[in-house]
Amino acid sequence: MKTVFNFDKDNNAGPAGLSIRASEPLTALKPGQRARIEAVELEGPAGTRLRDLGFLPGTEVRLIRRAPLGDPAIYELRGAQICLRRTEARAIHVVPLPS
């Protein structure tokens, strides 16, 4: 778990528009759970590919299911279903959304 300070007006909480929210890796989501992407902390080709697929800050993402052996997992975002391995998904930080 990692704490992200977010200066984001439309997100209520805290005084002076300062909200303190818990961000967690994408891999921590449960099947069916939705979240909003905070940051993609991955450089190089892997990071480029994730951004190209639409894993960008502010994007809403949902874990659909994991493979029979636990990895990889399918995520839904921007109208598409994308399968990622744990290695890459770990670098995507999200804030879970209320269901």
Place this chain on the structure above:
Amino acid sequence: MSQAAVLRLGLLGSPNSGKTTLFNALTGLRAKVGNYPGVTVERREGETQVDGRSVVVIDLPGTYSLTPISPDEAMVTQVIEGRVEGVEPPDGLVVTVDACTLDRSLLLVAQALRLDKPCCLVVTMVDELRARGGHLDLHRLSDALGIPVVGVIGHRGLGLEPLRQLLGQPEAWSRPPILPPEEPAERAGWVASVLETVLHERPGRSRTTDAVDRIVLHPLAGTLLFATVMVLFFQLIFAWAQPAMDLIDGAVATSVGWLHATLPPGLLTDLLADGVLAGVGAVIIFLPQIVLLFTLLYLLDDLGYMARAAFVVDRVMGRVGLEGRAFVSLLSSYACAVPGIMATRTIPSPRKRLVTILVSPLMTCSARLPVYALLIATFVPATSVWGPLGLQGLVLLGLYLLGATTALLAAAVLNRTLRAGGDIPFTLELPPYRVPPLRLVVSQVWGSASAFVRRAGTIILAVSIVLWFLLSFPRSDLPPGLSPDEASRYSLEHSAAGTLGRFVEPAIAPLGFDWKIGVGLVASLAAREVIVATLAQVYAVGEEDAVSLRQAIRGDPVFDPPTVAALLVFFVFALQCMSTLAVMRRETNSWRWPAFAFTYMLILAYATSFATHRIVAALL
């Protein structure tokens, strides 16, 4: 209207955007499939007529972005910018997007608009969007982007006419007044603002896809289905292709016989019949397997299943550094490495693809079976080990397992040691299930089969003829009074291959092999099972007579248990197959990798055969 030079248009779009369907709808079977110069990226172009004007449509490789991280994607930007020698850049870009994933696809559109080319947008699957409750305003989309927009339902041909009208004059396409932002995060903001004005209702999830996935991706049912489909693949090329292959084999044999009977006997007739015609047969014999494998592969891929299969098995393949999509290749290689290696095209990572190509020939292909069958039936006693489980079957199973385990180990090793070919992370899009138009599947299979014949087929034919020369020259005067079988043996013994067999004898002696096995190994470069026919020739027994060949080799002291074991192991590992080498050359676009594969497998074969010979000799 002036008859301008041929107009060239590039089709740009992400995988699953309906780009290939659109390409086929526009160009039909007239598409030319090849490679871009110097690389293995597939080049597809097709011509179509618009208002009497010829338009060449370039089907650019599917890409999610114009910031390339793979050779395929790099080729997209290079072709568009006219940086590929011998390939004229397109005069305009036709960007295809799937209406249901517009949110993601607009990221690519934003990049395309920044290129200095006329662009138009084709929105596919508009019917599916509507069915899923989505509502998209194409007029507003055109206004928001500043370029012409056409909606199509590719497989039904709806919207194709307006599109054709548009394609004729890219000069007249409107250009965006303001370019979208360059920076990825800003681009996301731009996409959101465009969507807000054009997408009045977001499409819901596809109910059919969700329902089917509940079964197809279910931990138990999904795994069972995966196993069933893979058995089907295996059965298809291993057993169901056999009747067609036998038919081709028979037809070639009949034609060879007919040529010998019709033409006057002599060198030219022998060359035509036994060299050229037999070589052509060696090429087309692969077509049943290729056509069957690729029909099923493209059908399941276009349907949306192959992505799911890769998802289910990825974890297993990831252990040895490969990925889910490599599974079909390795499994198909159990029947034949040629279609197996061709199937690696679906793997986007250059390194994972290369490693899969390099280890595929280690899977026990069906051409090894006649060799195993001969040696096992002759030298392994048919005793029962446990109930119906016999010793012969156990040995055969052992050889299969030895090949598979070695392939996986080799993959793990090569993946760590090879530095060639960049790796890209495993990502996979699972498209909604869609019934592909039959025409699409047919044209894809046609493309693969004809590419095999043109590229790999020519090499196989050439090598067949060279091998024929080696086995028939120099010609020697036959001593009088020989039977046909003895004459055939005599000329083989005095041929270049015979000399080569004797020449390599000292090198293969440590494995227990003599010159006769040496000739067999040289001849089996054509295809592994050829060693059986060559041994029959060496022992001067008729080719059709399996029993006398068994008696002949059983009576030869060279075939003692250590040598038989060593020979079996040699065939598990050695890359004795020019067709595999030819197809590797085609798929990697260089002789470097076939040479590497041949060498590492030969070293592996020699070392393990030597060890096997020693161990068996010590045990007895």
